[in-house]
Amino acid sequence: MKLTGGQIVCESLIREGVAVIFGLPGGANLPLYQTLPQYPQIRHILVRHEQGAGHAADGYARVTGKVGVAWATSGPGATNLVTPITTAQMDSVPMVCITGQVARSSIGTDAFQEADISGITLPITKHNYLVMHASRIAETIKEAFYIASTGRPGPVLIDIPKDVFNEEAEFQYPDEVDLPGYKPVLDGHPSQIKRAARLIKEAERPLILAGHGVILSKAYEELKELAEKAQIPVITTLLGISSFPENHVLSLGMPGMHGMAYTSLAIDDADLIVGLGLRFDDRVTGKISTFAPKAKVIHVDMDPSAIGKNVKVTVPIVGDVKRVLRQLNQAVEPAVHLGWLEQIEEIKRAHPSNRIRETDSLIPQFVIKQLAEVTEGKAIVVTGVGQHQMWTAQHYGFIEPNSFISSGGLGAMGYEVPAAMGAKVGRPDKTVWSVAGDGGFQMTMSELATMVENDIQVKFAIMNNRFLGMVRQWQEFFYKKSYVATHYTHNPDFVKLAEAFGMLGVRVTDKTQVMPAIQQAMEYNGPALLDFMVEEEENLYPMIPPGTSTAQLIEEPVEEKAKWHR
């Protein structure tokens, strides 16, 4: 069967089970777009900015576990995808981006809207392609989806010149990929499993550190089984949040720079760290030489290059977290660590950093606690980057698997709007809240139009502090309150803005209005926005300054601690 390159792209995507594409057309990918009417089974969502398409595909991929797909045209369309692609690469999110390129005869001539996007994205993709013949499109798409979704997942970019979309070729979708250089190891090496089980048996003060890998491999049950069987408290990294229910007695919160003080202090005392699907990022470890100084380390990860990169590992295990945990659960013997659990309880009592203080004014922590109450800790919550992101991580109390969605590795402000859109498209059955910073929100808020247009019912909670809050806090702590370029003195009226976009907008200035406003947004049949006018200079605690250890831990000042809320 002879088809055009554009048709081959669509046929191939359908065979990969793609139901939704986020994108925006232009000259170079127009021939692809013009084939779309032939494929009504593909839902295309027209965004306002390609960054929106990329982050939406990422949010969609994170909540569904499927490969997210974004389309963009050549040049500026393609370069607008750079931030979302890097986000997906840093956080191991399966994504395929298809970009149009100038015609083959124009490549290399600095033609109008030519950008070497395969060159640009070389270091920020798991793999990428420039497809020079329509006859190569099908096998390329097959490979791209395979690479994006297996092993340590990641973004793959396929660049296709305009005339290749028009070129005709025989279409046959391959059944298999031929990639001799790519064979992810799935099962843990049996002797390593044995060594790990022995370390767990010998440990008196063990801790599990669960990362994004647990969520990517959907190892929720296996993680719970290990924790319960060997009675090991579970710490979740920022992207590991919602891999283990926070209402579980063994849940021990988030570690690191803005983690719970007791979590970091417990790591100081641990004699064994069982790291599952994480890369021991510097925001988790602080100064490497002082991280878990008494502990041996078992490190399970899909990506061999992540093991031994940052911390010294006693037992490395390469493999899929779910499969390795199944092996490990068979080998591990039941254990109790009453003394250790009691010791952790004591640390928690002495450093109750998960509590929030009683205030008259509206503080973001309070809003997040209220949000958790109304949604019973079961909504999908997407955040931006900054203080509000950390407060959400600290105080929401995630119960449902894979319900916390955030740009961890790259820390891309602006993620909160389009990623929430993608998450809602992927999980229309769930309530999706975007907890946004007033800074990040303004980077991508044009996608509100996309949500209204397509009735994508995301609920937004803007933590409006009129500051680039996180940076302001660093200025307060490390630059004597010299607030250079962090104060927004004239933010737009977000309520009017919401109304202009055609959504519900409600301003909240008072604590008593919080609960009713959240309920009103939930009941509203459409996207809604709550503008929470929170304290301008509220600080995020605890904090372990970058490159230091718990010896430098900054906790909330004592006078503020005097009156605890709840």
Place this chain on the structure above:
Amino acid sequence: MAQMKHTITALVSDKPAVLSRVSSLFRRRGFNITSLAVGNCEIPGMSRMAFVVEGDDGIVEQITKQLRTLIDVIKVSDISKADFVSRELALIRVRANSTNRSEIIQLVDIFRANIVDVAPESLIIEVTGDEDKIESINDLLKTFGVTEMIRTGTVAMMRGMAGGTEETQATNLPRSRSDATS
């Protein structure tokens, strides 16, 4: 850990941009390459690369692991762990005249190098050997005046049978990624 020169070879698919992928990775991760050579090998559709890198064992382990993350890289070996042969070729243009030409020719003989071009005022000398040998002849030739030099970068191979056959088989065998770490 001691800073040491390591010789690493990699079997790669002959795909567009494979060289940029590899060099981009070295740049991005801040690894130092002393030399890089690439060319066809015994398997159609594949090339073999050889790198000489400087670093402690930890860095070299990271380099080999990072190389393996590239889809087009099929096999990576740190062959300096074993007994291996390494060679490099250099072309050196040296100033020469009727009075010192014979002295240069003697030097060339001692190093078992070749003269591949003779001009009234200069000679081109071709020399093959390991890095040390090339450095030494170059140092000696400098006294006559070296006006141009170009080197291929080191290529290397493990001694004995093991290397070649093992790597050839690797193209149809699943690569054991856990080898390096477990």
